[in-house]
Amino acid sequence: MKELPQLHQKKVLVLGLAKSGYTAARLLHKLGAFVTVNDSKPFEENPEAQDLLNLGVTVICGRHPEDLLDEGFELVIKNPGIPYRNHLIQKALEKGISVWTEIELAYRISEAPFIGITGSNGKTTTTTLLFHMLNQDDKSPLIAGNIGTVACGVAEKAVSDNVIVTELSSFQLKGTETFRPHIAIITNLYEAHLDYHGSLDDYLESKKKITQNQTEADYFIYNADQQILADHAKTLKAQLVPFTLKGKTDQHISADGEYIYWQGEPLIERKRIMLAGEHNLENILAATAAALIWGGTKETINRVLTSFTGVKHRSQFVDEWQGRRFYNDSKATNALATKSALEAFPGNIILLAGGLEREHSLEEMRPFMDRVKGLVTFGETAQRFSTFAESCNVPTTTAGMMDDAVEKAIALSQPGDIILLSPACASWDQYESFEVRGDAFIAAVQKHTEANE
Structure with missing residues (x-):
């Protein structure tokens, strides 16, 4: 770890x-900073x-004092979920205090690229797939x-022989200053998280910060089928590695209906790949390109692609x-992700959908x-999904929690059907999270199948 x-x-x-926040606070204390932690959860409920506090960190819990920033802080590290x-945060920025997420701290202390x-x-599928490729090599x-x-907990223990394969949200990237990945990947860009960012421009600019410090020695892997990313690539210093699903190209990585190609040469037959769906092909191309740039072998990449079946909740x-x-696709938190999941299956789907109302369009x-x-719909958006389904001539029913949703989906289904959350x-x-929701779905499925063996 760098000091x-x-x-x-x-x-x-x-x-x-x-x-x-907990990991960053412990690390900052170890680095010799005078650390104050402020968290909304009451101290007695906050292990x-x-x-x-036992380490000697100043702790303020259960409230956010208005005068907190009058204490002369030189840096704020915020939880990514706290909006700007x-x-x-507004007061800190007005005072000229730097506001980081822990990704920036991780980068500054890391001995590993x-x-x-x-x-x-x-993001998660690409990250996991790339990790497996590099790990097996x-x-x-x-x-x-x-x-x-x-990330800062991982970076604390990393050495120069490691490489830190890092999934990054717009929330995390917005709080970076010097962060510079040797390889940056943007899988795709669509409208999302406007409730946090306030505008599409702010969301897109936060995502693009992944490339802002790259030099000619670095690589940018991007979806060339999206004009917004093709245009962004033209502004960068990094070596460009576009990927496309629109057919074989002689440079970089591409795919058609039969093969994935690397520099125009067949790499693997698509029918041998375990991970289903066109949307996952984007992830496969991005991960494969990164693995090859990092020195991975084609043999290992083939082995991983013919055995990797996906990530939990995706x-x-x-x-x-x-x-x-x-199938559990709880990570699909917007209509575009659900569209991609529907596209991956030929038909006969009983869909479970709904949740927090963010007023996103369902037209995708x-x-x-x-x-x-x-x-089968549930949550705050239940009625909106029902209205949308009716406009698509799809029968609908409304459920409560996941046990109820799974039982109603089974009641609607027949042998040969796909029941998809x-x-x-x-x-x-x-x-509490999409993981908890997905686990509830898995538990409900297991409860039904075990009771009806």
Whole structure:
């Protein structure tokens, strides 16, 4: 781990705990900073705050004092989920105080280089797939970021022989200054998280920050089928590695209906690849290009692509019961992600959808609603999904929690059907996270199948 003398005996505020804030606070304390932590959860319900207090960190819990920033802080590290409209963040920026997410801290202390992966959809699958490719080729990868492992905790232990394969959200990237991945990947860009960013421009600019510090020595892998990314690539210094699904090209990586190609030569037959769906082909091309640039072998890439079946909560196969196959795609938190899931299956889908109301359009799904023979909807958007389904001539029913939704989906189904949880909404109206929602779906499926063996 690199030392940061510029933070030694400097006053740093960590705003918001959870995993990222807790890990950053411990690291900053170790680096010799004078750390204050401010978290909304009451101290008596906050084991992370209690542990930090025992280390000698100043802890303020249960409230956000208006005068907190009058203490002379030189840096704020905020939880990525705290929006920039937060009054303390606004005040810090007005005072000229730098506001980072822990990704910036991770980069500054890391002895290992980074591969950064972002995009509106496909980040986790691409990150996981690339990690497996590099790991099976003995490239000493570590995995971090929005995938669930705090990057600065990983970076603290990394050595120069490692490479940190990092999934990055727009929330995390917005709080970076010097972060520079040796390989940056943007899988795709679509409208998302406008409730956080306030505008599409702010969301897109936050995503593009993954490339802002790259030089001629670095690589940018991007979806050339999207004009917004092709245009962005023209402004960069990095070496450009476009990928396309529109047919074979002689340069870089591409795919047609039969093969994936690397520099115009067949790499693998598509029918041998385990991961289904056109949307996953984007992820496969991006991960494969990064692995090859990092020195991975074609043999290992073939081996991974013929065995990798997906990531939990992302079109994850759960079980088969009486001819019905159950898939958990709880990570689909917008209509575009659900459209991609519907596109991956030929038809006979019983769809479970709904959740937090963010007023996103559902029209992305319409071209594939003819594959849906029944819809079970839930959460705040239940009525809006019902109205949308009716306009698509799809029968619909409304459920409560996931046990009820699964039972109603089974009742609508027949042997040969796909029962797919792909909500097209965030989970926070009913569940703490999309992972909790997906786990509830898995548990409900197992409960039914075990009771009806």
